[in-house]
Amino acid sequence: MFFFATAGLAQRDDAGDYEYDREVFVGVNKNTNGGLIGGISGKMGTRINDELFQFYGLDLMNVRHPKEVRYNTILGNSYVFGKQNHLYSIRPYYGRELILFKKAAQQGVQVSALVAAGPSLGIIAPYIIEYSISRTETVRQQYDPEIHQSRFNILGTGRVFEGLGDSEFAIGGNAKAALFFEFGSFRSSVMGVELGYQFEGFTREIPIMVGAQNRSIFHSAYFTFYYGFRK
Numbered sequence: 001m002f003f004f005a006t007a008g009l010a011q012r013d014d015a016g017d018y019e020y021d022r023e024v025f026v027g028v029n030k031n032t033n034g035g036l037i038g039g040i041s042g043k044m045g046t047r048i049n050d051e052l053f054q055f056y057g058l059d060l061m062n063v064r065h066p067k068e069v070r071y072n073t074i075l076g077n078s079y080v081f082g083k084q085n086h087l088y089s090i091r092p093y094y095g096r097e098l099i100l101f102k103k104a105a106q107q108g109v110q111v112s113a114l115v116a117a118g119p120s121l122g123i124i125a126p127y128i129i130e131y132s133i134s135r136t137e138t139v140r141q142q143y144d145p146e147i148h149q150s151r152f153n154i155l156g157t158g159r160v161f162e163g164l165g166d167s168e169f170a171i172g173g174n175a176k177a178a179l180f181f182e183f184g185s186f187r188s189s190v191m192g193v194e195l196g197y198q199f200e201g202f203t204r205e206i207p208i209m210v211g212a213q214n215r216s217i218f219h220s221a222y223f224t225f226y227y228g229f230r231k
Contacts, residue, residue: 021047023055023190025228031198033063033220039089041224051099057116059091059174063200063218065208077156079129082210084143086125089200091174093118103182110182114194115175122170122202128158142166145210172202172216180226188231194224 023045031038043057064087068080095116103110126142132153133139140158141147148154178196201217208214 020230023053023228023230025192025226027194027224027226029059029061029222029224031061031220031222033066033218034222035062035064038062038222041226045097048096051102053097053099053112055095055097055114055116057093057095059089059093061089061091063087063089063122063206063208065212065214067209067212071151071154073155075155077130079154079157080127081151081154082143082145082212083127083208084210085127085206085208086123087206087208088123088125089174090121090123091118091200093174093176095176097180108183110192112180112182113178114180114196115177117173117175120172120174120200120202122172122206123164123167124170124206125161125167126163128163130155130158143210170202170204170206172200174198174200176222189227189229192226192228194222194226196222198222 025041025043027041029038029041030036039059039061041057041059043055045053045055047053065083068083070078070080072078093116095114097112097114099110099112101109101111128140129143129148130138130140131148132155138155140162142163176196176198178194180192180194182190182192184190184192197219198221199217199219203216205214205216
């Protein structure tokens with residue numbers, strides 16, 4: 001009993017020495033509405049009291065339709081048949097983070113619960129495909145079901161960010177709730193994983209896929225791997 005009491009007191013003392021007032025994180029996101037990489041995130045937090053932080057963040061995300069299916073072409077490229085537009089979401093937000101279990105200075109895992117909300121700006125960019133119109137001639141243009149009726153004539157997609165200059169915009173809002181699991185062996189740097197649920201809605205329907213039910217509201221489970229600094 002004396003041993004456990006001493007060890008527990010030492011851990012509380014270490015945790016008490018592990019104080020910080022500001023933190024900055026950058027991260028890579030994976031979510032059920034995204035591809036291999038859903039997007040990138042960043043946030044900055046400041047202390048309110050011993051257990052509570054406030055933070056400002058920004059997410060840059062690629063939002064996919066659940067009906068998207070990727071096909072391979074005879075040239076080895078890939079494309080999504082029936083996709084008409086990309087949806088890129090810019091999500092600034094403000095939130096609060098409550099520390100549930102605090103870790104010692106250079107060991108253990110810290111667990112926090114957080115909620116956040118903010119506006120969303122949706123960028124609706126044309127989905128460009130390369131389409132064969134003859135044996136020697138191809139065109140790159142936005143997918144149109146009236147023109148591009150055969151998926152076997154599709155040779156691939158356009159260049160990166162091609163068509164972005166012809167984008168339309170949609171306004172909306174976002175909210176999320178999550179748990180943040182933090183680990184690391186140094187006081188000034190930290191790594192962690194945020195596991196949560198994201199909700200986002202726009203003021204109008206976003207036309208992503210032809211022949212499928214498009215929507216104005218999106219929700220997804222996600223995790224974000226963060227790396228950051230504190231002082």
